Amino acid sequence: NVPEAGSEVQISKLASTGHGLIFTTSFGYMNPTIKAAKKFPKVIFEHATGFKRSKNVGTYSARxxxxxxxxxxxxxxxxxxxxxxxxxxxxxxxxxxxxxxxxxxxxxxxxxxxxxxxxxxxxxxxxxxxxxxxxxxxxxxxxxxxxxxxxxxxxxxxxxxxxxxxxxxxxxxxxxxxxxxxxxxNWTPYYTRRVREVLNGTWKPADTWEGFKEGMVQLAPYNKGNPLRKGI
Known part of the structure; x- marks a missing residue:
């Protein structure tokens, strides 16, 4: 767990040590991600729940x-x-x-x-x-x-x-x-898709917002002892 206040240092450290795709997974990492992306234009960044993008920064969130x-x-x-x-x-x-x-x-x-x-x-x-x-x-x-x-x-x-x-x-x-x-x-399908795009050379910055339909949002099993369960 990286504190948001010191995240730019850690993001830059990942970018400078050979990582070609970096996912930054907290809203508070948004500005640090943008700053790191400017310093490392050949590295691709994906920021969760944010709204700032650039040529090498995409954003994603779930409904x-x-x-x-x-x-x-x-x-x-x-x-x-x-x-x-x-x-x-x-x-x-x-x-x-x-x-x-x-x-x-x-x-x-x-x-x-x-x-x-x-x-x-x-x-x-x-x-x-x-x-x-x-x-x-x-x-x-x-x-x-x-x-x-x-x-x-x-x-x-x-x-x-x-x-x-x-x-x-x-x-x-x-x-x-x-x-x-x-x-x-459920971030797995999205991460898998974006990694494949990077490997295939087809990655482009985008703002992705998916939900139940795409499987990004799911519900945990209902409590078996829940008296309302039969009506759900």
Whole structure:
């Protein structure tokens, strides 16, 4: 895990040691990637979730909001308190879209639902994420969403007898009772495709945004003990 503040040094180090294709996989790596790309014009860079491109920099992201719409529907149907809790990282477009998709979907099946948000200003800090989840539950939330990368919020939900949803991968083993389902980021097909293009000499900078249809966004298995499972 490379801190965003020092990422330009690490990206440049990769570029200067013979790596011809470099994936930079955090929104905060955007400007450092662009700077490194200017210094190493023969190296190809792929930046995740950003919006700045150049002759040797492509961008890619997933339609995460599609998955968040589904988990919003589930939460709206299952909540008993009508309070949903969202552990949010940074107020960037990806996260704002996720919040909106979740809330609008939940509201479509339960007009009484309210959504409480706590911003933790980090992608990965288990302590902060856990504290945020605890605070949301203390405020009445019985469904916990996370837009960060650790399992901390789910583990809190498990301990407190609430439900939650995974982020990025199948997190069910960390909270087998609380985890209802989750969003899986399946980058493998995209990475494979772009590597082949580099090897074939056909790579061109592009802005790729794929979702359920292309398999970039997937859902983790539904919790077998979920009473709503039959209706999904």
């Amino acid at each position: 995460f909001y599609e998955g968040r719409h589904v988990i919003g529907l589930i939460a709206g149907k299952m909540t008993k308190s009508n309070v949903l809790g969202y552990v949010a990282s940074f107020p960037i477009p990806e996260v704002i879209r996720g919040i909106n998709a979740t809330f609008l979907a939940a509201r479509s099946v339960n007009p009484k639902v309210r959504l409480k948000i706590i911003w933790v200003s980090t992608w990965f800090d288990p302590g902060k994420e856990a504290d945020a989840a605890k605070a949301l539950i203390d405020q009445g939330a019985d469904m916990i969403f996370t837009h960060t990368d650790s399992t901390a919020a789910l583990i809190v939900a498990e301990k407190r007898g609430k439900f939650g949803f995974g982020q990025g991968s199948d997190m069910s083993k960390f909270a087998p009772k609380a985890h209802l389902t989750g969003i899986i980021d």
